[in-house]
Each structure stands twice: as C-alpha cells, then as structure tokens.
Amino acid sequence: MSTAESGSALLSQQARGAVTVAKKNALIYYFKPPVLIFGVLFPVFFFLAFSLGRSMPADRIVPAMVAMALWFTASAVGPLVTPWERTSRTYERLISTPIAIQAIVAGDVLSGFAFGISFSLVPLLLGLAFTDTAVASATSLVCGIVLGALAFSSLGVLLAAPPVHGPSYIMMLSNLVRLPLLFVSGIFVPIAEMPAWARWLAPISPLSYCADCIRRGFGETGYFPFWLNPLMLVLFSALFSWAACRFHIRSRAHGL
C-alpha cells in the first residue's frame, strides 16, 4: 500500500472512530440529568426571565432564543463526557483503542454539535410557526447555527479536558464560563446598545458572532462585518479543539 493510500485509510479509520464515539455519546449522555438541566432547562428559564412581562417584538425574541438555545445545548454534552468516563472508569478503555485522541475529541465535538442543532431547531420552528418572523437570509441563519454549534460544542469539550475526577466540578466550571459570556454577547441587549465595557468584551465571545449571524438571518442589522462572523466561529472551533487535544495529550503524558 502506498503512503498516500495508507494515509487515507488511516484518516478514514479515524473518521469512523470519531463517528462511533459520537454515537456512543448520544446513546449514553444526551439524556443524563446534567445535560438536560444545563442544556435544555437553562435556556428555557433564561427565555422566560428575558421575555415575560416585557413587550418585545417577536423578531427580536426568536433570534435571541435560537442563539441562546444553541449556546447552552451545544456546549452541554462536552463537559459531561470525559469527566463522567474518568469517574466510571471507561476513559482508559477508550484511549487504549486504535482511535487517536484527536478523533476522540472530534467525536465529542460531533455529539455536542448534533445535540445543539437538534435542540435549537425547536425554538426556530416554534418561532417561525407561531410568530410573524420570517427568514430573510437562509445562508446567514444556517451559517450561524452550524458554525455556532461547532464552536460551542468545541468549547464544551475544551472545558472537559482538564483531568479532574467527577463531572460536577466541570459542570460548575462550564457555567462559570458560559453565563458571563451570555451577558456580553448581545443576546438580551444588542451589542450596539450595550455599555462601552461590554462592547469591548463582546468580541471575545463566540456567541456574539453566532448571534450576529442569526440576527442577520432574520433580517436584522448586524454589528460585525458579515464575513467576520463565520471566520471567527471557525477560528474559535479550531482553537478550542486544538487546546482540548493538547490537554488530553498532556494529561496522558502525566498519567492523569
């Protein structure tokens, strides 16, 4: 077999491994209480806190709800998987298979990605069915949802990478990161209307670019240049995934 052929066979084997890891995660973790609480109930309660008693136009609520649902759901699976597997003593089994750490991380990202997209479709479809909002740019909306899910899922996997035993510590850490970013990302108040300090912080949050993309999808004016949103979401995804791999590889080198 030539080098190119063996390289492509290896890549295909690792891709299959990543899909298997994602399927395993879907079977085991999608319906675990921490995922349902932090991934599904959190955005519902935030939505209620955000919208009840305030007269806000539907075209502002629907994009915000879609972005927020995506933020919480896509980043909810990752923080649970590795700590749970370390505690239940299945992580060692996984890393001793012929699947590279990079493929395991890709599988974890993929499972969060699929979970995020599936659950964010609920507010999207409800919004389109029961309000007068309409999609103005399908490209922008799809781009926001797909790339946003990828970036948020990668963030979730990165948060789970430090070698701790017990999912509770990581779930707490993930909320410490996710909640502050939620408030500076233009979900509740558009970035242009936020105070100056928050406008300075908005660019460090991947949610800002995703929300901007989704708002554009519903015909609202964007805050960032259009091209910047997908670019930043791709960069965040790559950075988070790379850092997660580094953490896992370092943990293994240190025997943690």
Place this chain on the structure above:
Amino acid sequence: MDEMIRVRGLTRHYGELVAVDHIDFEVHRGEIFGFLGPNGAGKTTTIRMLTGVIDPTEGSASIDGHDIRTKAIAARRHLGILPEDANVYVDLTVWQNVMLMGELLGAGRRERRLRGEELLETFGLQDRRAQKGRALSKGLRQRLMVCMALIGDPDLLFLDEPTSGLDVASARLIRQIVAERNRRGLTVFLTTHNMGEAEELCDRVAIIDHGKIAAIDTTEGLMRVARSRQSVDVEFAGESPPAAELEAIPDVTAVKRDASRYVLYSEQPGQVAQQIATLATERGYDIAAISTRKPSLEDVYLFLTESNGSP
C-alpha cells in the same frame, strides 16, 4: 523467536517515585507471558504504558514491530485489553457494549455481529444481552469485559488481574478460554496474583519488584533459581530427634519444626532424605512419612520478592 512485544529501558516516574525502572523484556509470539509482582511493583503501570494509556518517561517499547510512541495507532490496532481498573459502559446493554468495542476496534458490521454472537454464547451471556451493564454482577461484568477484549480478534491480549475476586466458575471459564485462544495463536500478557493461575497458564514468567525485573524464565527455570527452597518433609512416629541433630546433616540450610513434622531446606533434598533415613535407622527413630518437595511458583515469587530470600 518472533517477538510480539519488545521492551527496552522502559521507565515511568510519578514525580519523585520511580514506578517502573529501566525494564527490559520480550514476549514471544504465541506465548502466555506472566507478569508477577507484589502490589505497587509496577505491573499495571507497565501495561498502561504498553497499551498507550500513559507515556513512558524513558525507554522504548514496540508491539508487533510498531513503536508504542511513534506508531501508537498501529501498535494498538491488534490489541485486546482487559484493564484491571476499567469498567463496562453501565448505561449500555451487554450487546451494545460488545458492539461498541468492536466498532472502536475497527471490526466490520457483519464481522462484529458474528463474533459478538459467538462470544456471548461462549461466555454464557446470551440470555443477558439486553441487560444493562449496571445490572450485572462482578463475575458477569468481567466475562463481558473479556468479550469486549476479544471482539476485535486480537493478536495480543493484555489481561490485568483477569480473575481477581471472581467466583470459581467465572475464573475457570476465563482461564479455559484464554488457554484455548492461545492454542489458536493468541499471544497473552497476563498479570496475576494467583500463582496457581500463572503456573497453569504461563509459558514464561517475569517477576517485577520495586519497578525492576527480578527474574524472567520459564516456570520450571524459575523454580530452579530458588533451589534453596527445595525441602524434605519428614514426620516421625513416636519420639522425634532434636532439631539440632537434623540441622547437623550436611547440606541442610534450615530446619522448621511443626509438632512431630520437620521441614528441612536443602539444595540436595534427595541426599538429605537418604541421610535422614540412615540417621533414623542408626538412632532408632520411626519415620511415619518422608517426601521431597520442589518449590512452587509461590515459593519462587516469595524468594525473589522478599528482602533476603532466605527460607
């Protein structure tokens, strides 16, 4: 002979602690290699390095010619592993656990289904295929883990304390299947505290103590190493000679007394037995029973891992 595992200077530090200290050994293709040692001697750390769970601090190792660091994926491709500390996926059924592991090990759908059916049948798990991992007893869970280790049809099987804490039937079943698979060409790397198991299964044994290899040989070869653990057991009917009289027999290194029974340690147990018989005839002692005893693997193990090795 063809080497399946080759280890050179393999070392693992945990901070100041040296868990495995420059060990060298080879495991030949098709053999069952026992890796014995007291708790904390470095057995599991060695397995964890060889199976890619942790990186070595120094040294090198290869599996089937593939370096475990530079060709890690290739090295792990044909392994079956039963880790001591691992578990099954308790939220998945028996069948899902086996299929998941088959998929992770790269077995095709038809192949893993066929093999999975056969393994569940062999390990008596067919009736429990829809049962979740959490509902299984320790023995059944261990059987499932062996199924998961074998589903990829490995060339090399790592077994870390496979029968520890199991009921007799489960332990025997696992030993039988390991021996049977070995006859079909499977190479096995086995750590165990059960000396009988090692003696029954292993072609060669390495004894590790404080992170260093104390000895490697066939079980018979190791028993020869501990020649001073050979003994003569003699029981007298009626009056027994004083211990000092037995200690004075040439080549006897130590004497232990238990009521009317004596154990005389010697590298020449046959000659010592003859001299005891002569002594008894001359002094009028009545020998009720006399036998020579070769050291067991347990004796060898204790001889090599105890500080001075004396009886």
